[in-house]
Amino acid sequence: MNADVAARVTQVYRDEWARIVGGLTRRCGDLDLAEEMAAEAFAAASELWTEEGVPPNPAGWITTTAYRKAIDRLRRESFRDAKHREALMLQDPEPPEHTGIIDDDRLRLLFTCCHPALSLEARVALTLRIVGGLTVEEIARAFLIPESTVRQRITRAKAKIKTERIPYRMPAADDLRIRIDGVLAVLYLVFNEGYFASGVGVPALRRELTGEAIRLTGLLRELLPDDAEVAGLRALMLLSEARAAARVTAEGELVRLDEQDRAAWNHELIAEGLALLDEPLPEALGRHRLLAEINAVHVRAKDAADTRWGRIVGLYEQLERIDPSPIVTLSKAVAVAECDSPERALLIVETLRDALDRFHAFHVTRAELLRAADRPDDARAAYERAIALAGNTAEIIHLTRRRDELAVPFAPGEAGRTPNGESR
Structure with a gap:
């Protein structure tokens, strides 16, 4: 050929x-x-x-x-x-049964692959294979699992679709919101694995996964142009992907948002993402739209000091009301530290210990807040815990450097710095 x-x-x-x-x-x-x-x-x-x-x-x-x-x-x-x-x-007659409110084979295929009767792992693998067209080898490489595991998940998912007679159709109008949420969850999971890849010794960024998630979300956006959460997820992905080139150094170390070279950001992707957020707002913002709005605050700031942290706190409070979780509260605490003080943020963070003690980001956030509060010994211990739990080489390198810096006195103004609260 x-x-x-x-x-x-x-x-x-x-x-x-x-x-x-x-x-x-x-x-x-x-x-x-x-x-x-x-x-x-x-x-x-x-x-x-x-x-x-x-x-x-x-x-x-x-x-x-x-x-x-x-x-x-x-x-x-x-x-x-x-x-x-x-x-x-x-x-080739039209199907005798009603196939849903939108007549598009690709969309029906996406909803079939993301049917809630299938496990989340199966939905991800099946969506990437059947809708995205990725090979079993490509999916296995992207998620760092054996090809046999991917093949087994896909085979079982297909068998379940057949034996349980999962219909190849769009959900009914009254079920569409619930089913769309499930599809968006799969696409967001694919994007997040590429944006902050898990696994020691692998690249911090998996651009093949973020790119595929953006492409599939674009397909969903094309087919459901009036859905605010679809637009919100696509905007979130674009605004996050725009910063990819500045997120890791040539030496393989993760770069915090407040330390990134903003000139290296992809401003075409930023413009496309912000344009989606300029569309008319729904009565109530959904989870993905709120996360996109938080990211928009970051990319609109000329530099880190220009960030509207009060706006970010308000957006996280809205997110807590519609999607309460310890992770959301942890992210809000970072913004609270910038608006108020690291001490106040630490009070919030400590309430999350029981829920997040085995989650490395909890200890990262706590370490940075303790550092900003001029408590180096406690911060060092928190860094150690975060390093032990981290699953990404680029972040381990970054956290190790931050921990080792505590051996020297703080530079002027260092006590007032906190983590940037970047939403993944």
Whole structure:
């Protein structure tokens, strides 16, 4: 296969994979068969286009080839309703059942892969494989788990969809809000794993994961343009991704937000993210929209000293009301330290010890607040605990340096500094 054909196949794969698999699933009612036949069609394209040239409508060629392969498979297989399913595929009628409030195969596919009957791990793997088109090898590498584990999760998820007859459809209008939340949770989990990768000895940033999460959220945004939480999640991802180039030094050390070179931020992504937040506000802001607004405060500031910390405290208080959790309160405490004092923030943080004592970010926050309150011995102990619990090499390097700096006197003004409260 020459380079031009390879590039064209790759482009069609990225652009049309979900649409082709979704359409074939609708017609044959079998997600496993749809995925397998689509993969075979792309493999055939790689060979035949080299000999015959790229057809005028590459996506249509692959779609037709996948359909024909599926029909051939049905003819060879001996199961009870093969003839009926073959007839349905040949005629390609609209499904007799109501498929939801929006008629798009890709969106139905995304909601099927993120069905709440599946485990969260299975939803993530299935979404990346079936909707994102990532290979099993790519998913395993991204999450640092064996390929066999990924393959098993996907196989079990497909089997559960089939045995429990999980419908290939959009949820009804009154269920859409609940189901969208589940889809957004999967996409946010994928993004977070790339934005702050877990695992010692691996890159701090996994751009292939953040990029895929942004792409899939863009697809969801395209299909649900009026959903404020979809817009909020996409804005959150874009504003976070915009800072990626400044988050890690050349030596592999994590860089705090207040120490980042803002000139290195991607201002095109920032502009795109902020534009999403300029759209009309819903009556009540959701979780992802609030997190995006917090990130927007950071990127709008000319420098760290210009950050509107009072605004951030208010946004976290709103978030506490709709999505109360110790993590939200911990993040709010960082902003409180900037608005008020590290001592007041420490009072808040100490109330979270029972819930977060094994969570490394709790000890990071506590160490920075103790440092700002001029309690170096306590801060050093907190850093030690954070280092022991940290799971990212870039952060371990950073925390070790911060701990070791306590061996020398504070520079003027050091006691007034606190962590930046960056929302992951």
